[in-house]
Amino acid sequence: MSAIIGLAYLSVGMMLQTAILSRIPLINGTVDLILIVLIAWALQDGLDEWEVWVWTLVGAVLLGFVSKAPWPLYVISYVIIILLLRQVQKKVWKASVLLLFLGIALATLFQQSLFYGFYRFVYTVPLPLNESFLYIIVPSMVLNLLFAFPVYLVIKDTAEWLHPQEDV
Amino acid sequence: MLGGATGPLVSLQSWVSSRFVRIYTFVTASSDVIGLVQQNEALELEVANLQKQVIEMEEDLREAQLYYALLDFARSKPDNQYIAALVIGKDPSPFMNYVILDHGSSDGVRMGMPVITEKGLVGRVDAVTANAARVQLVNSPDFAVNVQTQNTNAEGVVTGSITGALVMDMVIQTMTLQPGDLVLTSGLGGNFPSNLLIGEVRTVTRQENALFQSASVQSAVDFRQLEVVLIIRNFQPVEIDPLIPQEGS
Numbered sequence: 001m002s003a004i005i006g007l008a009y010l011s012v013g014m015m016l017q018t019a020i021l022s023r024i025p026l027i028n029g030t031v032d033l034i035l036i037v038l039i040a041w042a043l044q045d046g047l048d049e050w051e052v053w054v055w056t057l058v059g060a061v062l063l064g065f066v067s068k069a070p071w072p073l074y075v076i077s078y079v080i081i082i083l084l085l086r087q088v089q090k091k092v093w094k095a096s097v098l099l100l101f102l103g104i105a106l107a108t109l110f111q112q113s114l115f116y117g118f119y120r121f122v123y124t125v126p127l128p129l130n131e132s133f134l135y136i137i138v139p140s141m142v143l144n145l146l147f148a149f150p151v152y153l154v155i156k157d158t159a160e161w162l163h164p165q166e167d168v
Numbered sequence: 169m170l171g172g173a174t175g176p177l178v179s180l181q182s183w184v185s186s187r188f189v190r191i192y193t194f195v196t197a198s199s200d201v202i203g204l205v206q207q208n209e210a211l212e213l214e215v216a217n218l219q220k221q222v223i224e225m226e227e228d229l230r231e232a233q234l235y236y237a238l239l240d241f242a243r244s245k246p247d248n249q250y251i252a253a254l255v256i257g258k259d260p261s262p263f264m265n266y267v268i269l270d271h272g273s274s275d276g277v278r279m280g281m282p283v284i285t286e287k288g289l290v291g292r293v294d295a296v297t298a299n300a301a302r303v304q305l306v307n308s309p310d311f312a313v314n315v316q317t318q319n320t321n322a323e324g325v326v327t328g329s330i331t332g333a334l335v336m337d338m339v340i341q342t343m344t345l346q347p348g349d350l351v352l353t354s355g356l357g358g359n360f361p362s363n364l365l366i367g368e369v370r371t372v373t374r375q376e377n378a379l380f381q382s383a384s385v386q387s388a389v390d391f392r393q394l395e396v397v398l399i400i401r402n403f404q405p406v407e408i409d410p411l412i413p414q415e416g417s
Contacts, residue, residue: 015257022258068264
């Protein structure tokens, strides 16, 4: 059930992202809805590990399918982000919302830097570092932080619906 | 005597009558108010429906104008065969400017086909699935196309950037380049047909000791408002990679 809900959420999220949100940039940065969904999901209590990883892989493959960037890049970046987040979450008690914002800020920085490096050095696209940081990475981070809490609430409700016994 | 007796009766009669008329007026008037309120609600609903229809018709009209413009353009160049496609999405990565179209290989779309609107060049097909295609936009940082200006025939290369601005570069110093010049594809390299409009020269940057001059180009196409595009299906890009000498050979 969790996997089906995840597939549905991530498919809708990808559609929203490609059809609407990517066309509403802040300077040149855009929101990464899938990243926010995956981080919000990974921060929920009482989830089995496989649930987190199924969502992560589905999200990465979906985005990789439509993007110019190769899908392994999405898989690698999302897996590293979620892996680190899960490790931190196990060590920090009840700090989900704080972790959410911190995680999204750092994850955006990490992921966009990874993509920048890939385009710059593998595809040899002339991307100025300064402009990339100011016009893409920072605005993307701001947008991701703006969307973080609403998405978190939806995902939290979903997690509680899927695992009602965990609320007690 | 009789007159004196009927006087109070007439007064009473008129008092009763006037009270009846007032009450009757009040009752019928209130029912009219209820009727008016209902009528008002019905009219408001009708107005709302009509406004919705007007908005829909304006949207249809705008789409029709868009299609007519594309149709006019297609008719003005009868040598080309076109596939019209809707833009249904944009690449999620903000570094690159790519859009997704609703037509794919089952509709005859192939990699490398040029994509245009009636205003000018949009880009080229970069990847294709059965029912969709991804298009690399002219303003993407990894895009480059050989161009020439319309009047002065100054040749150069137009490239995109992460801000979406277009730059015409590699123009030799002896060529004349001035604001207002129209920038067209030259056809060199074989990736695009010649004479597709890209934009207009805005500002020229010329340095005495530089090998080339460059210019910023205002794109003819508004990439934020892309809705419908035409794919030129009968243009076959030339594969020149095998002709490029490899390092060490």
